Amino acid sequence: MKAGLKGIITASVQKAVQAGSVQIPDSGKLPDIIIDRSKKDEFGDFSTNIAMLLAPLTKQPPRRIAEAVAAAASSDDAVEKCEVAGPGFINIFLKKTYWPAALADILKKGADYGKGTSGRGRKVQVEFVSANPTGPLHIGHGRGAAVGDSLANVLAAAGYEVTREFYINDRGRQIDTLGRTAFLRYHELLGRKIDLPEDSYKGDYVKDVARDFILKNGDRYVDSALDDVQKIFSDFAKKELLDRIKKDLMDFRIEFDVWYSEISLYERSLVEKAIEELRQRGFVYEEEGALWLKTTALGDDKDRVLRKAGGDMTYFASDVAYHIEKIHRGFTTVVDVWGADHHGYEGRIRAVFRAMGLDDKMLRIIFIQLVALLRDGAPVPMGKREGEFVTLRQVMDEVGADACRFFFLMRKSDAQLDFDLELAKKQAPENPVYYVQYCHARIKSIFGFAKEKGVAFLEDFDEGILKRLVEKEELDIIKHMAMFEETVEKSALHMEPHRITFYLTELAGLFHPYYSKTRVITDDAEATLARLALCKSVGTVTANGLKLLGINAPDKM
């Protein structure tokens, strides 16, 4: 419905321009029209500041522009009146007949309500989690997973064609270290005395891996030299740990379209090809035995090594090849979801896009800030090096996937997040998770009650009865629901899925008080049906929003 409002304002601006009362300079480009719910009822239903945005362009006073636009908009069928207020706000009062139509539109669209077309089918890749298969997913990965997955949902809803991708760092020094650690744990389990080097993976999960290795292979490698069998242990361990990561993500209800192996880049010679491509563009040189990418010419702080003097390729070289591959695959936008501790890496990856002659705006990097895990307000210690960090699995098992995802999506991702385990579990008002879900369950139960009372709510009811919804609370709910499509679009545009969380909390915050105050099922048959229609649509919008967050909309709690 919001698109309709935007259309009214756009047309009105154009009318004012044609009439000569607003003069747009030759460039002729209108600023984006932004319409918001009015802050106060006396400011109408919706407001726009378009006149104030046009003022500097047209060099005309904002109030005069506003008056011209408001006059044009007043003649629109849906508009009751338009007022100019303050420095140049246009306050739009819509006709009462607009709201039944808006509500009917939501009911008609159902599960599709909220879907938009602003993405125009453009291809977007969202790469997220991409945790090394050297250990379990920790809580920070979980936040990245929730944000990445929800962002992908939101982009898809806004009309983009989305690919979800997990990049697997399945080669390099950390994998070698993993293999060596597994090798040592293997010996330990077979009764040998071992000495675990400082840079080993110290978590018990490597013992689990070694135990499984024994089940499959027995003690046949116990007398082998590490160098001879390291690859066997590395391969075994990384596969097992990746399987666990996949299992964790599946239980967190996250599915990837593509699992992209770093090794596969080498198998297809894509790393060499990428370097060759960059060499031809003049950004590759050799110095002190190493091969360098001249990223300083592309906005980075210092040049970066692609191939070490010892001959090994760096992790960066793979990543260069991977991102060039993303470009060749035809994505118009590439989204990388990274832990905030990787922000030092941003410059060199942007440089790759610039080196390829592309606008690096096509790369969007979402940084996921730290999660501070609390229990009853007291911090839960973390620290991967010691091998005693809190895993996603532990938290998910303790508080449930729904609460977990909701907490991760309660804040914008570049703000630190306090996650209180006890709070997330509490079935009490101070837990924000259930407020929204309860809204959905409550509505389902209203329909259960209606059925008991023999009140039938049919899909093809007479829309005329919706004009019985005249209470302020009822209209406020409809107005908020009318903003859902806009919210999804803004969420996609800014790549901020947490906006959906806030939107749903607000919707529930309108519904619960309404429910307490107003009886839905009464002797008045028409009013009952109209209110059931309202309830139905709130349930629909809540379910649609929760789906974008990857959270269940329960019928019962």
Add this chain to the structure above:
RNA sequence: GCGCCUGUAGCUCAGUGGAUAGAGCAUCGGCCUCCGAAGCCGAGGGUCGGAGGUUCGAAUCCUCUCAGGCGCACCA
């Protein structure tokens, strides 16, 4: 030292240059004989870290500054 992120109510945070800065929690006081009390109603709470600047207008943009977090590898 350089770079990035964050400073908004007691706490945790919303707030694409616009109107008198908003929620939730916590605190205090009320509400279950009636569609789910995981809910509702009411009250108090603010130098938007600080200082300049840009402008009709700044929590929002720019500069400086203070505080916290993170990063500055031929590691990944």
